[in-house]
Amino acid sequence: MLPNTGKLAGCTLFITGASRGIGKAIALKAAKDGANIVIAAKTAEPHRTLPGTIYTAAKEIEAAGGKALPCIVNVREEEQIINAVEKAVKTFGGIDILVNNASAISLSGTLETETKKANLMMDVNVRGTYLTSKICLPHLRKSKNAHILNLSPPLNLNPVWFKNHCAYTISKYGMSMCVLGMAEEFRGEVAVNALWPKTAIYTAAMNMLGGSGVEKQCRKTDILADAAYCILTKPKSFTGNFVIDEALLREEGIKDFDVYAIAPGHPLLPDFFLDAEPDVITMKLEQHGASQAFKEEKKSSQPKHEGPDGAKVDLESASAKPLSPVAETFRVIQGAISEEFVKAIQGVFQFELSGDDGGTWYIDLKTKGGSTGCGKPPVKADVVMSMSSADFVKMFTGKLKPTMAFMSGKLKISGNMALAMRLEKVLVQLNSKL
Numbered sequence: 001m002l003p004n005t006g007k008l009a010g011c012t013l014f015i016t017g018a019s020r021g022i023g024k025a026i027a028l029k030a031a032k033d034g035a036n037i038v039i040a041a042k043t044a045e046p047h048r049t050l051p052g053t054i055y056t057a058a059k060e061i062e063a064a065g066g067k068a069l070p071c072i073v074n075v076r077e078e079e080q081i082i083n084a085v086e087k088a089v090k091t092f093g094g095i096d097i098l099v100n101n102a103s104a105i106s107l108s109g110t111l112e113t114e115t116k117k118a119n120l121m122m123d124v125n126v127r128g129t130y131l132t133s134k135i136c137l138p139h140l141r142k143s144k145n146a147h148i149l150n151l152s153p154p155l156n157l158n159p160v161w162f163k164n165h166c167a168y169t170i171s172k173y174g175m176s177m178c179v180l181g182m183a184e185e186f187r188g189e190v191a192v193n194a195l196w197p198k199t200a201i202y203t204a205a206m207n208m209l210g211g212s213g214v215e216k217q218c219r220k221t222d223i224l225a226d227a228a229y230c231i232l233t234k235p236k237s238f239t240g241n242f243v244i245d246e247a248l249l250r251e252e253g254i255k256d257f258d259v260y261a262i263a264p265g266h267p268l269l270p271d272f273f274l275d276a277e278p279d280v281i282t283m284k285l286e287q288h289g290a291s292q293a294f295k296e297e298k299k300s301s302q303p304k305h306e307g308p309d310g311a312k313v314d315l316e317s318a319s320a321k322p323l324s325p326v327a328e329t330f331r332v333i334q335g336a337i338s339e340e341f342v343k344a345i346q347g348v349f350q351f352e353l354s355g356d357d358g359g360t361w362y363i364d365l366k367t368k369g370g371s372t373g374c375g376k377p378p379v380k381a382d383v384v385m386s387m388s389s390a391d392f393v394k395m396f397t398g399k400l401k402p403t404m405a406f407m408s409g410k411l412k413i414s415g416n417m418a419l420a421m422r423l424e425k426v427l428v429q430l431n432s433k434l
């Protein structure tokens with residue numbers, strides 16, 4: 001880990017989204033030097049599922065050696081940013097550093113992204129970053145070593161990073177374009193840089209996106225806190241850079257990256273927008289054995305299922321004949337379903353498969369007893385997943401992680417996203433029973 005040098009003692013940092021995750025980790029690292037931190041985030045009351053509030057973060061910052069100013073700020077609201085900036089200047093005498101960290105994410109295709117979600121991403125990511133920078137800049141220009149740091153990626157224009165989640169990419173690239181423009185506009189006065197992780201970082205956001213077990217493939221927020229500290233303690237002549245955490249820390253002499261891993265030695269999930277393309281990311285994970293090994297099948301009695309034409313198909317007797325890989329996979333899943341499992345999941349998954357043995361299939365983990373089969377599910381599906389038959393088999397035999405399939409565009413999802421994200425958990429639980 002990068003040692004603290006005390007260079008940020010007495011500096012004032014305005015950090016959006018410092019109530020948890022990466023923003024809070026950057027705040028705590030600076031607090032160790034004795035910095036003043038303005039925590040600009042929305043959560044004032046404890047949230048049902050998300051950890052931390054601006055007040056709990058403030059306590060941690062003070063305990064680490066810093067001074068904290070918790071401010072309720074939704075970066076979509078210009079007035080709230082203005083008020084917090086004024087309060088910060090009144091309390092600490094100025095602002096030296098702005099970290100634009102707050103972000104919203106929806107990894108959905110153009111037609112699947114509801115307008116309100118597209119608006120949220122544009123508002124928080126691009127407009128929020130632009131406005132917070134605009135409002136802080138008059139104060140930053142008065143500081144001896146002013147910095148703006150945006151948590152945004154290098155501008156990689158490979159279409160693979162646009163085709164599956166165009167709105168999200170535009171919104172994050174908007175943050176990066178602020179770096180491009182403002183670094184030149186304020187050269188000599190304020191350093192403006194971007195920071196992006198090489199691998200996934202374990203936070204509430206990642207937990208929501210990646211589902212159960214994803215943490216092993218992630219690094220801790222400490223790596224970004226160290227990289228941010230390193231940038232923010234550089235002279236303001238260090239500007240206009242799109243920094244990748246690991247690359248910068250290597251240059252700084254860090255050799256042991258295991259200290260940043262949640263599960264040292266476990267293959268890591270490469271982050272979006274870097275050199276590795278989605279398919280390569282998936283392939284690498286598979287090569288490194290990050291996926292679950294397919295366990296031996298358990299024989300079980302099978303109920304009847306409805307075929308694509310509505311005819312009832314008996315999978316047990318059908319299994320006497322060699323089944324196609326898709327039908328065989330559903331047969332095995334059927335045998336692994338328990339009442340307890342149905343109670344725990346309460347969801348109906350419909351699969352639209354293309355290629356050999358394609359068509360509509362389902363796994364009903366909502367109706368008493370649970371069932372799988374060919375054709376439409378007995379009750380309306382909560383989630384519809386479209387993919388090739390080959391990828392479906394890979395996914396259910398542990399050779400392709402649902403998160404990876406989704407990120408690489410092999411899996412398209414519509415319906416209840418939260419339930420879809422639990423598919424990884426479904427697979428882990430099913431595999432343990434297979």
Ligand SMILES: NC(=O)c1ccc[n+]([C@@H]2O[C@H](COP(=O)([O-])OP(=O)(O)OC[C@H]3O[C@@H](n4cnc5c(N)ncnc54)[C@H](OP(=O)(O)O)[C@@H]3O)[C@@H](O)[C@H]2O)c1
Binds near residue numbers: 021102
């Ligand atoms: N985790 C990763 O693997 C990863 C990878 C690449 C890049 N990043 C980047 O790192 C940054 C932080 O991500 P994270 O994983 O730490 O996310 P996180 O755990 O979801 O934290 C997001 C923070 O943003 C705040 N926030 C959200 N909407 C806001 C709004 N409208 N106004 C003010 N604050 C708002 C949240 O606070 P409130 O809810 O209290 O408002 C929270 O403190 C993001 O820019 C993200 O793109 C993360």
